[in-house]
Amino acid sequence: MEKRNQKRLDKKMLSHYQLQLLDDEDKRSVFLIKLTPLNSLLFFTFFMILITTLIFLGLKYSPLKEYFTSPTVENQAAYKNQLLKLNERILELENNLEANELYIKSIQAVVSGNIKAEKVDSLVVNKFHLNPDSELFKPSEEDSLFRIQIEKEEMEAMKASKNTVPDAKYFTPVKGFVTGKFDLTEKHLAVDISAGEGDVIKSIADGDVLFSNWTPDAGYTLIIRHANDIISMYKHCAKVYKKQGDMVKKGEAIAQVGNTGELTTGPHLHFELWVQGKAVDPEEYIDF
Template sequence: MEKPKKKYKGKWRNHYRLVVLNDDTFEERFSLKLTRLNVFTVTLVSAVLLVGLTTFFIAFTPIREFIPGYSSSEVRNETTALLRETDSLKAKLALNEQQYSRIKMVLSGDITSEEYARIDSIAQVETTISLSDFAPSKEDSLLREEVAREDKYNLIEGAKARTNFVFFNPLKGKISNGYNPKEKHYGVDVTAAVNTPIKAAAAGTVIFSGWSAETGYTILLEHSYGLLTVYKHCGTLTKSQNDKVLAGEVIASVGNTGELTNGPHLHFELWSDGYALDPINFINFE
């Protein structure tokens, strides 16, 4: 058994000569003594060096940027920034979509059954409270009347009431048609002569100013605390979308535009967080 092992080990140490000859003259140009062990060692060392050099160049030189799957720190930072900006734009787009749906709902007068049920429930609660069987004293009655006079035209309650958010009368005139959510009439119709100035009920931003087939020239203002005022059937509009307006500033004039009108008037609506409110509870139009 020892002879085959020695013979096998001897093969690794057998000497060989690598000779390069001239093919025409058979002149020896180059020769090299080799053994199998030397060839294996040189090959292994060369492979290790090649792998090491490749790793070095990929890890510490810009050449890695040309390899698919690798990117520089600047590219990664830019990618991260773009992803954050994309998420921010998506959030803004979602908010714009909600605002667009809200504007579309106000313009068309289409409200879902759930929203109408909430409005109806609020009205029922207010009726129940107003018809409660409390028997206040004389002093309490006087105090109630005083508070009612002060808060009649103040929509904001609680801590917000301290801001004294009071609406400006957009148009003085006679109310020809009142607030009636059951008939999808979510505002009041105030009659006035053509070209009578229409004023902003409160300071805010114009979020829509344009033409609608049913409501004619229409302008929508967004105010603080989720409030929205709508002015329909105008004759002309003096403000454009994204304009900032002050309370009492002229934004339009009375007209008779749109399909759903039968004479010069202003159809005025007041919305709070997407729900219609009766304007006469907060504004004295006379």
């Protein structure tokens, strides 16, 4: 009985069957294939092995594996290092941004008159407020004499200073006559250039605008930052063409000569030049 069933099964597995596709209109045979159950089983098995192999290779050697596999210890360490570097970079950018904001605020404070320019050594504002009456800040007699000597030497050096930027060639902001010279003793940290009202004022060099606004004392004012920590200031303008954050080119029109602000006696340009936080004589840098 068992042998008979086995023979019957073998016969069924080896029996031929036809898979045929017919044209619906004329009933012609379009596709014909002869199969046995054994061949069909073998073909299906081979097809499944092929598909499984392709999926395995795709997951192992293609970027898709990142979506289906958990990261290894090495990958986790690499990700952590990247996150640490990104965090350090973010902190560095935040510090630079904060310093830049303090720098701009200090310039604006000088321009608006909240801080007198002649009372500061630098345009950088200290963010920490310390009590000057503290015992820590009371100098000894030797310190006082030493400070007086240093201040005297600095004053003499500023009076005799020459161009500190080698071969710096700046564009003349406006053509006219110098009616007010740079004078530390008079606390006049600029040159006044008499010119016709409405004459075009031009940037002395490439840079970016730090300040562009109206102030009661100086009227319409522009402050531009240039390379090598150079700052140029243009005051008493009739009109300004640039706004804060704009980039300007050397010789580009930025404003018009005017007579705005309370501290003006006629149409002129009040021009200041700061080098590394120090006010300098513009005539040592520019031929007016």
